[in-house]
Amino acid sequence: MGYRATLNLPRTSLPMKANLSQREVGILSFWEEKKIYQRIREERKGRRKYILHDGPPYANGNIHMGQALNKILKDVAVKYKTAQGFDSPYVPGWDCHGLPVEHQLFKKLGINKNKISRLEFRQKAREYALHFVDKQRNQFKRLGVFGRWEEPYLTLSPSYEGEVIDAFGRLAKRGYIYRGLKPVRWCFQCQTALAEAEIEYKERQSPSIYVKFPVKDSSDLASSHLPVYLLIWTTTPWTLPANLAIAIHPQHQYCLVQVDKEILILAKDRLPFLEEEIGIKPNRILSVHKGEKLKGLKYNHPFISRQSEVLAADYVSLDEGTGCVHTAPGHGAEDYLLSLEHNLPVYSPVDGEGKFNSQAGELEGIKVFEANPLIVEKLKQKGYLLHQGKVVHSYPHCWRCGSALIYRATPQWFLAVDKHNLRQKAIRAVENEVEWIPPASRMRMGSMLKERPDWCLSRQRYWGVGIPVVYCKDCGEAMVDEEIIDRIKNLTSKYGSDFWFKEPVERILPRGYSCRGCGGERFKKEEDIIDVWFESGVSHHAVLVQEETLGDPSDLYLEGSDQHRGWFQTSLLTSMALKDRPPYRGVLTHGFVVDSEGRKMSKSQGNVVDPQEIVSTHGADVLRLWASLEDYTQDIRISAEILKYAVEVYRRIRNTYRFLLGNLYDFDYLQDALSFDELRDIDKWVLSHLQELVRDTTASFEKFKLHEAVHLVHLFATNELSSFYFDVLKDRLYTFPPDSKGRKSAQTTLWHLLISLSKLMAPILSFTAEEVWGHIRKIEGCASGKASRMEESVFLSSWPRVDDNLVNENLEIVWEKILRVREGVLKELEEAREAKTIGSSLEARVTITAPFSELSSLKDLGNELKEVLIVSQVQLEEGEELKIRISRAEGQKCERCWNYSLDLGTDKEHPQLCGRCRKAILKCTR
């Protein structure tokens, strides 16, 4: 045992146990203290830019797994591009306005809209949002994400808000903005529109009536003299005055049935139900037609002098009703969309209190629900009521006052998607001007754009940017005025959007401003705010264009797949409308984080995984590794088992770094490195392989295929290094004299491996790579006393380049042969081990019989062959085919190097040593 001290065993202060959750905190403060991000910016100034524009997460709550994944992927991309030499600043953003903040805040305050002033509420909402910006910022930073955290972009900052208004103004000037009607869920008690999240569904009893609409000319369908009716079903009789169409499904079968002296048109499949439910007794079915045939059929309104027609709609279902759907564009969501397709007016003769207005004629002043029985009565009188009953169904109610809601059309501001061919231009840009990863995104974007209706920009909410429009109090004319919008923009940029709600309209308008229409001088402000999707959608205008350090268009948007309809689309539309080109050159989407079964995470399922928890138990690097191990173009699973896998991969990579560092403790690259020509063949071979790894890994990073890159590195560490190269190298590293050429050759190789491997993994294992880098810097110059030339942080260094001088194809071919022989030897060794002939492979003597052609490369290795095979003795024999025999090694085991040899005991002082070790010891002690 006395010879252990004469060996060069590995020494390193890089602990095997990472204890990442604590170590990472130290590295974070290193980055902070050394201002690494700022220094990268300095360093890369003037280089070609690569702009990844951050899609702003919503400033509410703690970060969840999806956001963690998203930020990690962005960070990997930015760090990779930076290492490649790009100037790639990352400015994180937050989406601060909107309903979720309102929602949470009202809940937290335990009050409703009526109990607090708009300004007071906005102040609180601001504090609330900023609180979460701060919280999330710390959580993102903890993941190791580099960026301009101290100065993010916030959609609630005055400058951003000003640009939102500016964008609205520019779009208005180009004719994209118009005022139209759209039905919204309306509470006439609270006199307000409600968002989906504010609706509570409760059971409610409603009338259920079947109404006949007289068909004007049915000669195409039946040659009867009896009157023909379209039969509809509704639970909202009060919407009948606003009926402007009847929808049918174009693919379903409809029949004309004779019932007494009348003919009814209804879906064939609904007939049995109707016979049972309302007791109609069909005499006979006259004819059956595909829904398509009914398209365009004209009918008269039962009690209003109006003619409308039948329209085809795919949403018509045969689960209830008659298959003929009463359509009132002002009072229903689907009705509204159908009306857009066919240019029907959005007719809604109901005021904010839920009363019919003057358009409704004799119903004027009557509340809609009170009008129900009156309308039913009228239908009955006129003979158009086929059946009346009652139905109890789930019906939307106001979450605050509990009263039943109605759909009611109100004036709103829209962005016209077909103006100036915007839709077509956007679709063309999607097809030709943007790189989509994965490519399926192109299709998804395209089909969405094809179908989408005009964009409703109005929101009847508190927390957001006011729509910069005023109305003449005298004639009601809406002033969408370039000059005024510009004023509002400037005031907003200065004081924030609160001013719009605070200041009286007179102080906002220029002196003497008068109505274009009637010359009136009294105005009121628009009360609605702009859709928050518009706010984030113009971030290219509010951030990329404004910030000198950034650039427009950006190189990459990288978000979850839900953003096809969200941010990708809103950004594209606004950019196309403003600048005639997309805001991004590339778009990368990732899937959603799901559980081990592929199911989405939900609180009720109890399968939610919290990123904070993973960071504190495993460390951020493990989370980053997990994100990079999976193919994120699809949904990505996470579970304890999957995390365990990430931990295993992490351990293998960390131990690789540890082995490399441990054997370089006495290696000062500045004075000890050998030139490439001086290296041993096996070392040259490994470096040649390393070039291949660098080349392949780089290609994978270029394609953002992180899982490919990680797998490559992992395989290299496992197959090339750990199980072969390192194993072979141990003898040379440990037992050779410290300064021997053989050992320095190995160390030179290890050095290159270490540098490259830490750089390759730095974008992903940022903390660990930085930790390792710190250790390497300490080693360099340790002996020569020179200062290290290495950058202070791995992130200030550059991506490894493939060194063509190190690529050696001949060597690869030769070694491929050697490795094949080795494989055979290993198999035989295992059998010998099972037969208890040997334990350790050093107890073996290998006899290899091979044809002359195969033998030569083995012979060339000389003494190294037994090192490569990690056996004590090798004998080569020429024979017809490859044959391997194992026997026990001859001689005795050297106490120092554990090899068996015959030359033990020749030195009286060191009877336990082999000749080689004797020499080594002499060198050491001299």
Added chain:
RNA sequence: GGGCUCAUAGCUCAACCGGUUAGAGCGCUGUCCUGAUAAGGCAGAGGUUCCUGGUUCAAGUCCAGGUGAGCCCA
């Protein structure tokens, strides 16, 4: 219900235009080592490629239908 997408070993991923016996790594089992040691080496077992049809000399791969899952919309 509609648009887009996915399904290969227990897990994470491969398999170019359709072409031998579907490959890796991890995990698992066995084993060696005790000088990377809460490490490391070696070997082995593991697959009805979600199901059902079809096209083809040939299908994990192409087509149709189904099942399960995800995002978006309704």
